[in-house]
Amino acid sequence: MSTADDARRARSGRRPGSSGTRDAILTAARVRFAQAGFDKTSIRAVAADAGVDPALVHHYFGTKQRLFAAVVQLPIDPEVVLAQVDAVPLDRLGETIVRTVVGLWDSPVGAGAVALVRSLVAGGDVSLVRDFLLSVVLERVRRRIATESDDGRARVALAASQMVGVVVTRKIVNLQPVTEMSLDQVVAAVGPTLQRYLTGDIGAGPPEPREP
Amino acid sequence: MSTADDARRARSGRRPGSSGTRDAILTAARVRFAQAGFDKTSIRAVAADAGVDPALVHHYFGTKQRLFAAVVQLPIDPEVVLAQVDAVPLDRLGETIVRTVVGLWDSPVGAGAVALVRSLVAGGDVSLVRDFLLSVVLERVRRRIATESDDGRARVALAASQMVGVVVTRKIVNLQPVTEMSLDQVVAAVGPTLQRYLTGDIGAGPPEPREP
Numbered sequence: 001m002s003t004a005d006d007a008r009r010a011r012s013g014r015r016p017g018s019s020g021t022r023d024a025i026l027t028a029a030r031v032r033f034a035q036a037g038f039d040k041t042s043i044r045a046v047a048a049d050a051g052v053d054p055a056l057v058h059h060y061f062g063t064k065q066r067l068f069a070a071v072v073q074l075p076i077d078p079e080v081v082l083a084q085v086d087a088v089p090l091d092r093l094g095e096t097i098v099r100t101v102v103g104l105w106d107s108p109v110g111a112g113a114v115a116l117v118r119s120l121v122a123g124g125d126v127s128l129v130r131d132f133l134l135s136v137v138l139e140r141v142r143r144r145i146a147t148e149s150d151d152g153r154a155r156v157a158l159a160a161s162q163m164v165g166v167v168v169t170r171k172i173v174n175l176q177p178v179t180e181m182s183l184d185q186v187v188a189a190v191g192p193t194l195q196r197y198l199t200g201d202i203g204a205g206p207p208e209p210r211e212p
Numbered sequence: 213m214s215t216a217d218d219a220r221r222a223r224s225g226r227r228p229g230s231s232g233t234r235d236a237i238l239t240a241a242r243v244r245f246a247q248a249g250f251d252k253t254s255i256r257a258v259a260a261d262a263g264v265d266p267a268l269v270h271h272y273f274g275t276k277q278r279l280f281a282a283v284v285q286l287p288i289d290p291e292v293v294l295a296q297v298d299a300v301p302l303d304r305l306g307e308t309i310v311r312t313v314v315g316l317w318d319s320p321v322g323a324g325a326v327a328l329v330r331s332l333v334a335g336g337d338v339s340l341v342r343d344f345l346l347s348v349v350l351e352r353v354r355r356r357i358a359t360e361s362d363d364g365r366a367r368v369a370l371a372a373s374q375m376v377g378v379v380v381t382r383k384i385v386n387l388q389p390v391t392e393m394s395l396d397q398v399v400a401a402v403g404p405t406l407q408r409y410l411t412g413d414i415g416a417g418p419p420e421p422r423e424p
Contacts, residue, residue: 130385157381157390158401164385165377169369173342173376178369189370189414193405202401 022060024050029057030071038068038131068132073116076109082140090144094159094195097141099187101163105171106183114171133160145198158197166190234272236262241269242283250280250343280344285328288321294352302356306371306407309353311399313375317383318395326383345372357410370409378402 028049032041043064047054061067069078081100088096104110116129138156146152166186169175181189196202240261244253255276259266273279281290293312300308316322328341350368358364378398381387393401408414 130387134388154389154393154397154401157387160387161377161381161390161402162374162405163377164380165373165375168376168380169373175342175369175372176346177366178373181366185366189366189409190373192408193374196404197401 021050021052021056025052025057025060025067026071029067033068033071033128038064038128038135043067065136068136072129072132074113076104076113078137082137085141085144090199091195093141093144093198094193095187095191097159097163097194098166098191099183102166102170102186102190103183105167110171117167117172141198152198155198155202158202159194162190162193162197230272233262233264233268237264237269237272237279238283241279245280245283245340250276250340250347255279277348280348284341284344286325288316288325290349294349297353297356302411303407305353305356305410306405307399307403309371309375309406310378310403311395314378314382314398314402315395317379322383329379329384353410364410367410367414370414371406374402374405374409 025046029041029046032046032049036045041064043057044054046067047057050057057067061070065078068074069076081104084096084100085093105113138160141159142152142156145155166178169178170181170186171179178186237258241253241258244258244261248257253276255269256266258279259269262269269279273282277290280286281288293316296308296312297305317325350372353371354364354368357367378390381390382393382398383391390398
């Protein structure tokens with residue numbers, strides 16, 4: 001189905017008072033995503049659950065990724081970050097990811113995300129956001145770095161561990177002086193960590209001899 | 213006051229049914245630590261609040277550090293970790309910290325700590341544990357790496373950010389394959405990150421020329 005088709009059907013299907021429809025789609029999507037996970041949820045199934053035409057879902061939310069972002073109330077469109085990841089050369093991936101992610105958390109939209117992280121770690125539906133992180137965000141980075149002998153899964157997960165740590169210490173726990181460092185300082189310190197995780201040597205290698 | 217004095221006074225002051233006394237000390241300590249923070253809380257003040265002799269506090273809890281660990285229900289004695297940090301050569305600090313901290317979280321005692329982290333991040337008293345982390349744990353590492361020109365504060369905080377990230381992704385969010393990696397694999401991947409943060413080059417340096 002073309003985007004033009006979608007738009008036409010969306011226009012014809014939209015009712016005058018449309019906020020109820022949008023809410024019904026969101027509610028159906030929330031339940032579906034929670035039950036089936038990100039990968040196994042389709043726009044078509046969400047539309048069926050909400051009793052609307054799939055074109056309406058596309059009309060209101062665009063892609064499944066954006067529908068998900070609306071359900072978990074992500075304060076930004078993940079595509080903004082991912083487009084940057086696709087655009088940079090491989091050897092600048094580390095600093096680019098650090099600059100983009102920490103920059104976003106430092107911006108006004110980041111404040112909304114703090115509440116999301118708190119509720120998730122407190123026992124909210126971690127698996128849903130983790131699925132999304134794995135399926136969409138990390139997967140896009142992984143595809144850039146995968147080689148024939150290394151699928152890159154461990155690499156992107158390690159990179160994620162450092163980004164989670166920076167965001168939690170800088171934005172949630174407020175651990176000084178991580179909180180006070182400028183964005184440039186964070187990029188200088190943490191960028192090389194991500195670069196090594198993504199494209200450097202992360203293996204154990206032969207055990208080093210130790211003094212007895 | 214000598215330890216022998218403490219012990220004597222503790223013995224003479226201890227009542228037959230002592231669990232009420234211990235609980236009273238814990239309750240007083242919880243309030244004090246929360247109001248004044250770790251640094252500004254003294255054993256003497258806690259004892260006064262609980263209406264007991266300071267020797268009794270020493271008797272039940274030993275040091276202020278251990279009293280704190282009991283208050284926040286730390287599943288291990290932080291001294292166990294810190295003794296290892298003091299014992300290794302500077303160039304093995306990174307791998308040692310990763311192995312000790314992740315090893316502890318992987319052990320049965322780590323399970324209890326997950327609940328603590330969840331409640332803290334959810335909005336519990338983050339400042340109290342952060343104070344403790346800064347005053348005791350990070351301070352001990354900082355003293356080992358500080359030089360005349362670098363107090364090491366940013367270095368230990370960056371190291372903490374990576375450790376927080378590994379623990380959260382491995383133990384709380386269960387991000388694959390960080391969760392599945394062996395301890396040796398985690399040490400091989402993350403140890404060099406901590407080593408660089410603690411003793412390597414983390415500065416911005418001169419800005420690199422970019423293509424226009």
